[in-house]
Amino acid sequence: MPVVKVHDFSVYMKKIITISCFCLTFIALFLVVGTQTACQKQNTNCGCVITVKDVNSNPVSGAYVKLYAPHGQVENSGTTNAAGDIDFNFGLPAIFNVAVTDGLSLNDTLKGTGIIQLQVGQTESTTITVR
Secondary structure, three states: OOOOOHHHHHHHHHHHHHHHHHHHHHHHHHHHHHHHHHHOOOOOOEEEEEEEEOOOOOEOOOOEEEEEOOOOOEEEEEEOOOOOEEEEEEOOOEEEEEEEEOOOOOOOOOEEEEEEEEOOOOEEEEEEEOO
16 A cells, blocks of 8 residues: 655645635636626617608708607607707617607698617617608
């Protein structure tokens, strides 16, 4: 039977402890990373950019844009900027009807319509031409 020296035994124990510590560190790191990725919330931001142009493809600033649900409820509205754009953000995907008027007069001389479908985590774009 081989004789194990006390010195050799302590060397083996140090190696075992070192390997055990490395394994425990690796497992702890794996658990922390796995927990953080599992707890991250999904990006549910659903954005859209509506661009309003006239029949000559010129941007229309100050146009009144209204997003409404298929049953007619207005979900959001506003006016376009100098580039003819307006941005909207929602927390959930949806399909909206888009109506564009000049919004300043009773007869609403500028008119245009369209539809936009919002997707989870994306910003959708559409251009509405007014006549």
